[in-house]
Amino acid sequence: MKFRLGLIGLIGAVAASTLPLAAQTLDPENTLVITTSEKCKITIGLRPDLAPKHVARIKKLAREKFYDGVIFHRVIDGFMAQTGDPTGTGMGGSNEPDLPAEFSKAHFDRGTLGMARAQSPDSANSQFFIMFADGGFLDGQYTVFGGVASGMDCVDKIAKGEPPANPSKMVSVRILKDVQ
Numbered sequence: 001m002k003f004r005l006g007l008i009g010l011i012g013a014v015a016a017s018t019l020p021l022a023a024q025t026l027d028p029e030n031t032l033v034i035t036t037s038e039k040c041k042i043t044i045g046l047r048p049d050l051a052p053k054h055v056a057r058i059k060k061l062a063r064e065k066f067y068d069g070v071i072f073h074r075v076i077d078g079f080m081a082q083t084g085d086p087t088g089t090g091m092g093g094s095n096e097p098d099l100p101a102e103f104s105k106a107h108f109d110r111g112t113l114g115m116a117r118a119q120s121p122d123s124a125n126s127q128f129f130i131m132f133a134d135g136g137f138l139d140g141q142y143t144v145f146g147g148v149a150s151g152m153d154c155v156d157k158i159a160k161g162e163p164p165a166n167p168s169k170m171v172s173v174r175i176l177k178d179v180q
Contacts, residue, residue: 026149031176037169042151051102054115054145059175061126067173073163081158082116084127093125102143108135111148130155
C-alpha cells in the first residue's frame with residue numbers, strides 16, 4: 001500500500017512538473033516580476049532545480065536593484081529579447097564573478113529564460129534573454145534558469161532592434177516574496 005501511494009505521489013509530481021509554468025503554483029521566493037517601460041508585468045518562474053547558481057545570481061542582483069532601468073539592448077523579432085547589461089551595449093555586466101555553465105536538457109521554447117554569455121560557456125554574468133519562439137538549436141549550449149509564467153503579451157511588446165531605436169527597459173525587477 002505504501003508503494004502504491006508513493007508511486008501515485010511520484011506520478012502527480014512528474015505531471016505537475018510538466019505543466020506549463022502558468023498552470024503551476026509559483027514559489028514567491030523563486031518568482032521574478034519585471035515591470036517594463038510599456039507599463040506591463042512579466043512574471044517569471046525561476047528554476048533553481050536546473051540552475052541553482054544562476055538563479056541565486058539573478059535573485060541577488062534583483063534584490064540589489066541592479067536591473068532597474070536597464071534596457072533590452074538586443075531584440076530580434078522571432079528569436080529573443082536580451083537585457084541585463086547596465087551599459088546597454090551588450091558588453092557589460094555586474095561586478096560579480098562570471099558563472100560556470102549549468103547546462104541541462106531543458107528545451108528553449110517560447111517564454112524560456114536563458115543566460116547570455118560570451119564564447120566561453122563559463123562566462124555568464126548578469127545578461128539574460130527571453131525567447132519569443134522555439135530555439136531548440138540553443139538546447140544544451142546555454143543555461144536555462146526560468147520561464148515566463150504570465151506576461152508573454154508584454155514580452156511581445158518589447159521594442160525590436162540591435163539595438164532598438166527606442167529601447168524598452170526594465171523599470172523594476174523584484175522577487176515576488178519581497179513585494180507581497
